[in-house]
Amino acid sequence: MTGIPSLPPRDGSFFKNVLTSAGMRALAALILVLVLGALFNAHGTFFKAATHRDALRQASVYGILACGMTLVIIGAGIDLAVGSVLALTAVATAKMAIHWSWSPWLVIPAALLVGAGCGLTSGVITARFKVQPFIATLAVMVFARGLAKYCSSAAGQQFAGGMKVSTAVPQPDGTYQYVDIPGLFRAIDSRVFGQNVSVVTLIFLGCAAATYLALARHRWGRYLYAIGGNEAAARLSGVPVVAAKIASYVACGLFSAVAGICQAAQEQQGDPEAGVGYELIAIAMVVIGGTSLMGGRGGMGLTFLGVLTIGYLEKILSINAVPEAARLMLTGVVIVIAVLSQQRRET
Amino acid sequence: MPLATPSAELPAARMGEALLRMSGISKRFGAAAVLSDAQFDLRAGEVHVLAGENGAGKSTLMKILGGVITDFDGQIEIGGRRVRPRSPLEAAALGVSIIHQELSLIGPMSVADNISLARHPTRAGFVETRRQEAQARDRLARLGVDLDVRRPVEEYPIAIRQLIEIAKALSGDAKIIVMDEPTSALNSQEAATLFRLIGTLKEAGCGIVYISHKMEEIESLANRITVLRDGRYIGTADAADLPIPKLIEWMVGREMAERTPRTPPPRASTPRLEVAGLSFRARTGTNRVGVQDVTLQAYPGEIVGLGGLEGSGASELLLGLFGAVGHPVAGQVRLDGRPVAICSPRQAIAAGVSLLTNDRKETGLVLPLSITANISLASLPEISRGGWVSSSHERRIAADSARSLRIHARSLDLPVAALSGGNQQKVALAKWIQTRPRLMLLDEPTRGVDIGAKREIYTLINEWTRDGVSILLITSEMSELLELSDRIYVMHRGQIAAELERKEASAEAVLSAAMGGASPASETSTS
DSSP states (O other): OOSSOSSOOOOSOHHHHHHTSHHHHHHHHHHHHHHHHHHSOTTTGGGSHHHHHHHHHHHHHHHHHHHHHHHHHHTTOOOTTHHHHHHHHHHHHHIIIIISOOOHHHHHHHHHHHHHHHHHHHHIIIIISOOOHHHHHHHHHHHHHHHHHHHHSOTTOTTSOOOOBOSEEEOTTSOEEEOOOOHHHHHHTOEETTTTEEHHHHHHHHHHHHHHHHHHHBHHHHHHHHHHHOHHHHHHTTOOHHHHHHHHHHHHHHHHHHHHHHHHHHHTSBOTTTTTTHHHHHHHHHHHHTOOTTSSSOOHHHHHHHHHHHHHHHHHHHHTTOOHHHHHHHHHHHHHHHHHHHSOOOO | OOOOOHHHHSOOOOTTOEEEEEEEEEEEETTEEEEEEEEEEEETTOEEEEEOOTTSSHHHHHHHHTTSOOOOEEEEEETTEEEOOOSHHHHHHTTEEEEOSSOOOOTTSBHHHHHTTTOOOEETTEEOHHHHHHHHHHHHHHTTOOOOTTSBGGGSOHHHHHHHHHHHHOOTTOOEEEEESTTTTOOHHHHHHHHHHHHHHHHTTOEEEEEOSOHHHHHHHOSEEEEEETTEEEEEEEGGGOOHHHHHHHHHSSOOOOOOOOOOOOOOSSOSEEEEEEEEOOOTTSSOOOEEEEEEEEOTTOEEEEEOOTTSSHHHHHHHHTTTTOSOSEEEEEETTEEEOOOSHHHHHHTTEEEEOSOIIIIIOOTTSBHHHHHHGGGHHHHEETTEEOHHHHHHHHHHHHHHTTOOOSOTTSBGGGSOHHHHHHHHHHHHHTTOOSEEEEESTTTTOOHHHHHHHHHHHHHHHHTTOEEEEEOSOHHHHHHHOSEEEEEETTEEEEEEEGGGOOHHHHHHHHTTSOOTHHHHTTO
């Protein structure tokens, strides 16, 4: 290569480099949203602790999905199935916990296994059989939605279309028997630290921390960055490309299952129609943070900021009673602005 | 616009008339001055070589001329008129045509579509396909190439794509033609075709700015030479007054060390690598050749050169030995006397084999990853415990490598994309040295690397062989092949055509075998 390096040489100023980093820009987007919240505070609602607790709780399920999505996207993949897998695992969780009254120690591993199985399917189709991840996970998305409806249907009507798995348990004679909400659901839907933090938020933080460690410190994370950055070079450097990619989809499936369990607990039922469009919100959170959809660039820290940005935006719009139509349009505009500000300025 | 021969469509410029004058050109990127007070001029009918090490500012100067970089200080005169091209389109309108080093073709589109991109002949807005194809064929014919112009560009090998790129760039009224390393992907026959074309363009009164790292080309093509070093203008001289040693002195600002003398190591009893009757099938859907019935040995501490023209199968042989193309069709490989079956890069690395690929951007480095992460990429299992990467260990290794391979970088946390070509190549080498190989397969280790870094890489290769590492080396530069190799196998169409000891190896002998034993006369006259 002749001439100038591919990146313009920056001057040595530490502060300038920090200020132009992706993390700073993601933080700036979040601060902007928070300032908007402080300005349009809906008669002081924005300054109440409960508002923040709810904003974080409402963002948590999306945030858990965004953790898995970050892993997959850094490996230059995409997982469209997370919303459907969430619905499937929510149905499975509700079925096991409510209808069958299984112990939580059985329900949680079984639900995680369902999610991991979906991820494994996506991963094998895309990494082993070289189907484009968009197509492979689209197929799993459709299939998992169908499976969720199948599992949630009453006996003998499996192909009818599914219904919510709730505490109203259908009996063979057509009547319903009402049962208690399982302890597992109550535990997940509770608050700790003097009612100030939702358990779901803690679960999200745990998922985010695990993802952060995997990407920043673990060999597997390094493999994903290498695969996303240059798959051919990674393969020729001895990186187990197929295994690392499959593992990223399995992890994404696991996180979808965690989100599904949380969703079921919060709604106290398993809704086969749940999670529609969640995959797009999770992708938006990842991208707003500054992780590149091309793979190889980004990280969990950025996604965390993206989760907070979208989560708070939603909350601020809702406390100001902005009607849904306007809320959706505004969210779209904010996504574009945030991503534009994240774009690398290349010469 | 019907196409005709170049002489008919080019405006008649008198030989020796000044076409271009650039003076006082300065350009900064942030705090770094890339060019300071550089100058350059071009006359009709000359080949003016622009020389300098990587990072000397050659490409920046040409980007300014081509309207790619628009904020700079200084003056440009074209045909005696002060100009300031603000876009590549404006530059083209001024008669400047730049043939880029990195290809700018669109793979899935046809050859004809690519050549007339954005200049399609149309009638009422509809593309006139037949006329477009005729134009494309005509332009390619001027380069001595005959292709099916309806096929997508991506189906052709890289060398042919380079010629398509040239055909695309040479629009009808180009007077100032910039060629940035145009032969880096060409074999010698294709290069000879290009050199003939350059002759035709010169006769037609064009001026050609020629950037190249290949000394043979500079020697045979240049009328005048301008040298840049670290963004500064060093001087311009007639080619006759600037013999290669002096040119190198201008470029590097110091006397070059003499050729590294090399004494072949005493031959061990067991070869490090013993290949018997090895064959690999050509990958389907590509123009690549297979490897047929190859038998060769490499001894500990020996540098074995693989000679051959583009498509000789030498690169495929290295990929095959590294397990990158799956199972061999036939044959056996022994390492230190023990038979091995290497079917994946992971197995190769575990067996102590490493492969430096011939394209560091496509298959060598992960450009967005840091220098440190690239250096450790192939040896992560060793520096991680229970899967967790020890970052202090990793940093120490990277710092040690950077020191011993003299990688120049402001910080090892920078993405490797920020480095110059020579330093990127050293990072790729550092990655492989980390795996402590006993056999290194080096495919074009000095491609696109400046002369200083080239010498450093030679020194490193010699050091490693002193430690007993065996090296299989591919290089398209004859002088490099002859200088480094203890023994040379010449390949032709996937087979070994000749084996030459260091003392009997000569450019003529290698080329003759590489062309399948044909007379070397036509080759030597052009190189």
